[in-house]
Amino acid sequence: MNASNASRDIDTLTEAQLALLVDRFYDRVRVHPTLGPVFNAAIDDWPGHKALLVSFWSSVALGTRSYRGNPMAKHRGLPIHAEHFEHWLDLWQATAAELLPATQAARMVEYATRIGRSLRYGVGVGERTRGLGLPVMDVP
Numbered sequence: 001m002n003a004s005n006a007s008r009d010i011d012t013l014t015e016a017q018l019a020l021l022v023d024r025f026y027d028r029v030r031v032h033p034t035l036g037p038v039f040n041a042a043i044d045d046w047p048g049h050k051a052l053l054v055s056f057w058s059s060v061a062l063g064t065r066s067y068r069g070n071p072m073a074k075h076r077g078l079p080i081h082a083e084h085f086e087h088w089l090d091l092w093q094a095t096a097a098e099l100l101p102a103t104q105a106a107r108m109v110e111y112a113t114r115i116g117r118s119l120r121y122g123v124g125v126g127e128r129t130r131g132l133g134l135p136v137m138d139v140p
């Protein structure tokens with residue numbers, strides 16, 4: 001009996017788990033009232049999109065380096081507002097919580113929150129807002 005093996009069993013995420021998470025998540029995205037229209041307008045090849053996202057998440061979470069791409073550039077130019085990011089993360093969190101052990105779900109939510117935050121700033125819908133919900137303008 002080896003303690004490090006036992007803890008590895010709990011901590012190990014597999015590509016199959018990520019594929020299931022991605023598959024269920026985007027099935028829900030497609031029919032979501034706010035997210036669905038943005039994705040359905042941009043994506044024709046859903047199996048291809050899911051496969052790309054499995055490679056993205058396995059690069060992030062498993063270090064496989066199988067993803068090549070530029071997520072920031074892909075999101076610029078899409079009609080995305082702050083609420084899209086909030087719905088995206090809520091749905092990701094709910095799907096991960098259903099499909100993964102709690103530790104792994106928390107890990108995937110943590111990654112998505114961090115990546116989502118930089119994407120938000122990249123597409124110009126960062127979290128810095130004033131009370132009225134106006135974007136903070138930098139005065140030169």
Ligand code: HEM
Binds near residue numbers: 035053056
């Ligand atoms: C918050 C965390 C998010 C993550 C981690 C994420 C991640 C990604 C990644 C890795 C891609 C593939 C980029 C490529 O083609 O190489 C992608 C594509 C895409 N994302 Fe996101 N995304 C996030 C949020 C959002 C939100 C809020 C929306 C809008 C509702 C969105 C809409 C899209 C669309 C439409 C594409 C396909 C773009 C295209 O192929 O032309 N994403 N996303």
